[in-house]
Amino acid sequence: MENSVPKQVDILQQYSLNPEAQQAMEEAFRLLPLTFDSDRFASMIIDDAKEVLRTKYKRTEIA
Secondary structure, X not given: OXXXXXXXXXXXXXXXXXXXXXXXXXXHHHHOOOOOOHHHHHHHHHHHHHHHHHHOXXXXXXX
16 A cells, blocks of 8 residues: 555545446455455465466466
């Protein structure tokens, strides 16, 4: 998160004008498990990183 208040305000203003970003955020929150712990959070980050490697970088072998 930015430490600059003006930058934070700018980010929030842009978000408020972007229905696609709002929809993506709602979906991300909807997918969060009801019980949320650090292990699950780490797992979600790893899964997301693997998906980026697969889709953006076309990597098929992921450790």
